[in-house]
Amino acid sequence: MTPLYSQILNLLAALMLILAFAMLSQRRILSLIHLFTLQGLTVVCATALVAYITRQPELYYSAALTLVLKVFLIPWLLHRLIQRLRVQWDLETLINIPTLMLVGIVLVIIAFNLAAPIAQLAISIARGALGIALACVLLSFMMMITRAKAVPQVIGFLAMENALFFAATSATYGMPMMVELGIALDVLVGMLILGVFLFQIREQFDSLDIHHLEKLKED
Numbered sequence: 001m002t003p004l005y006s007q008i009l010n011l012l013a014a015l016m017l018i019l020a021f022a023m024l025s026q027r028r029i030l031s032l033i034h035l036f037t038l039q040g041l042t043v044v045c046a047t048a049l050v051a052y053i054t055r056q057p058e059l060y061y062s063a064a065l066t067l068v069l070k071v072f073l074i075p076w077l078l079h080r081l082i083q084r085l086r087v088q089w090d091l092e093t094l095i096n097i098p099t100l101m102l103v104g105i106v107l108v109i110i111a112f113n114l115a116a117p118i119a120q121l122a123i124s125i126a127r128g129a130l131g132i133a134l135a136c137v138l139l140s141f142m143m144m145i146t147r148a149k150a151v152p153q154v155i156g157f158l159a160m161e162n163a164l165f166f167a168a169t170s171a172t173y174g175m176p177m178m179v180e181l182g183i184a185l186d187v188l189v190g191m192l193i194l195g196v197f198l199f200q201i202r203e204q205f206d207s208l209d210i211h212h213l214e215k216l217k218e219d
Contacts, residue, residue, distance in 0.1 A: 005053050009170065012046045013129040016166060017108070020139040023159060024104055025097050029151055033078045036155050039162050040070030047169050059169070070162065082151060094146045104139050111135035133167030136160075 019039045026032045044067045051059030095103070115131035137160055144156035 005049065009046060009049060009129065012042055012049070013132040013166070013170070015042050016046075016136050016163065017132050017139075020136040020159065020163070021101070021104055023155070024100055024139050024143050027097075029082055029149075029155075030079075032152060032155050033075055033082075036078075036159055036162075037071055037075045039159060040066060040075075043162050043166050043169075044071060046166055050169050062169070066165065070158075074158065078151070078155070094148065100142070100146060103142065107138040107142065108135040111138055129170040130167060133163050133170065136163035136166070 016039060019035055019042065023032055023035045023039070026035060044063050047059055047063040047066060051057070051063060111134040112131035115134050118130055140156050140160035140163055143159070144153045147153050147156065
């Protein structure tokens with residue numbers, strides 16, 4: 001791979017990490033959806049670049065599938081969902097934003113240290129991106145567990161799936177097409193179940209705070 005392609009791929013990986021930090025610090029749900037869309041577009045560009053470099057046509061199909069799902073369909077569904085639920089802001093986080101940023105930096109350092117031995121054994125074109133992909137997974141997971149509302153938690157889960165897909169593409173030249181189609185179907189079914197689930201919470205409690213689920217458990 002030429003240095004130019006390597007630099008572009010590393011730039012896309014860095015953009016993934018920046019977007020992960022931006023999502024972690026974001027309070028407005030609508031902006032969170034826009035950041036998720038940009039992250040999906042970054043994954044599409046990285047997948048298409050790897051497809052061009054490695055001459056693997058099936059990766060173009062993966063990029064197209066990701067474009068349809070992560071850039072158009074799922075953000076549209078999330079927009080419709082927050083419009084129907086009439087939620088725009090997620091004001092409550094279990095940890096304040098400055099502390100979240102500091103913890104996020106620590107997670108990035110841990111991720112790079114964990115990925116270093118694996119990157120040494122890898123023969124792929126983007127060994128340096130493994131640490132960033134793992135860092136994005138950890139940051140997305142932290143976003144899930146520090147949000148008090150259900151919708152940002154779901155976006156955190158989808159962002160984690162983006163990071164895993166980016167890692168699979170950069171480190172192993174992608175997953176088999178049938179596996180990707182299965183994952184895409186699971187994500188769509190999960191989104192439909194999520195919509196029904198959130199509407200039920202809203203009807204019962206007139207709120208999307210996940211702490212209300214404890215009342216359902218007691219009942």
